[in-house]
Amino acid sequence: MRRRIATGVDGLDSLLSGGLAEDKVFLVSGQAGTGKTILCLQYVLAGVARGENSVYISIDEKPSHLLEDAESLGWDLKKYVDDKRITLLDATPYFTNVRMGKEKVIDVRSIVTDLTKHVRQINAQTVVIDPIAPLIFSQEATAQVKEYIRSLIFSIEDNLHCTTVITSAIPSGTTRLCQYGVEEFVVSGIIVLGVSSIQAHRVRTLYIPKMRGTPTDLNDHVFEILPKRGIVIRETV
Ligand SMILES: Nc1ncnc2c1ncn2[C@@H]1O[C@H](COP(=O)(O)OP(=O)(O)OP(=O)(O)O)[C@@H](O)[C@H]1O
Numbered sequence: 191m192r193r194r195i196a197t198g199v200d201g202l203d204s205l206l207s208g209g210l211a212e213d214k215v216f217l218v219s220g221q222a223g224t225g226k227t228i229l230c231l232q233y234v235l236a237g238v239a240r241g242e243n244s245v246y247i248s249i250d251e252k253p254s255h256l257l258e259d260a261e262s263l264g265w266d267l268k269k270y271v272d273d274k275r276i277t278l279l280d281a282t283p284y285f286t287n288v289r290m291g292k293e294k295v296i297d298v299r300s301i302v303t304d305l306t307k308h309v310r311q312i313n314a315q316t317v318v319i320d321p322i323a324p325l326i327f328s329q330e331a332t333a334q335v336k337e338y339i340r341s342l343i344f345s346i347e348d349n350l351h352c353t354t355v356i357t358s359a360i361p362s363g364t365t366r367l368c369q370y371g372v373e374e375f376v377v378s379g380i381i382v383l384g385v386s387s388i389q390a391h392r393v394r395t396l397y398i399p400k401m402r403g404t405p406t407d408l409n410d411h412v413f414e415i416l417p418k419r420g421i422v423i424r425e426t427v
């Protein structure tokens with residue numbers, strides 16, 4: 191049996207037979223503002239609390255914004271960045287040439303080479319890529335983005351030996367599981383964050399449509415976002 195890596199989300203690990211399967215890649219998806227980044231921050235901070243280091247790659251959001259997001263929840267991410275326990279990287283520049291039409295394909299190999307270097311530098315065991323690809327890609331570029339996502343995830347599983355969480359936005363007004371439609375097939379498991387209506391109240395919900403090798407239920411689990419604790423799944427009675 192593969193070791194399980196706790197997510198740090200109260201109430202989630204028990205739904206996952208202890209956590210995420212070690213060294214595999216998992217998807218956290220949801221529409222804008224559903225809590226994907228908070229879940230990822232929680233995941234890396236849980237790793238740090240266990241003595242494991244992390245590389246957090248942001249795309250479209252500057253590392254300084256991440257530090258502010260964490261601070262608003264009462265988490266001192268900066269301390270761990272300064273101590274070289276967490277490396278924050280902005281990967282947006284990797285996509286600039288493709289986005290501007292100067293290059294035809296996204297250079298997955300150089301992304302993986304750099305990522306591996308950063309992982310080795312701090313001996314990281316957990317990696318986050320939030321989100322997996324920039325949101326603003328033209329329709330024509332979709333095939334390239336899909337190919338980039340597929341080869342990046344396979345390459346991470348083959349080379350990195352890190353338990354990795356990627357995020358992907360779900361376009362609003364759809365019932366899709368992710369943005370590009372390829373992420374869901376190549377990852378080992380999916381956690382979907384959303385909002386549901388219960389008796390005229392809107393509540394935050396989480397469900398697990400896929401988790402290889404793990405018995406899961408398909409229920410919506412209501413959660414809250416609380417200071418210091420982040421995402422906390424409400425116990426069902
Ligand atoms: N300190 C906080 N306390 C409670 N709730 C918060 C706090 N900070 C943010 N939130 C809630 O969490 C939501 C944003 O969560 P988060 O940034 O993780 O979403 P996201 O899914 O990553 O969004 P995006 O798709 O834009 O990246 C906010 O819209 C807000 O409702």
Ligand SMILES: [Mg+2]
Pocket residue numbers: 226227228320
């Ligand atoms: Mg986010």
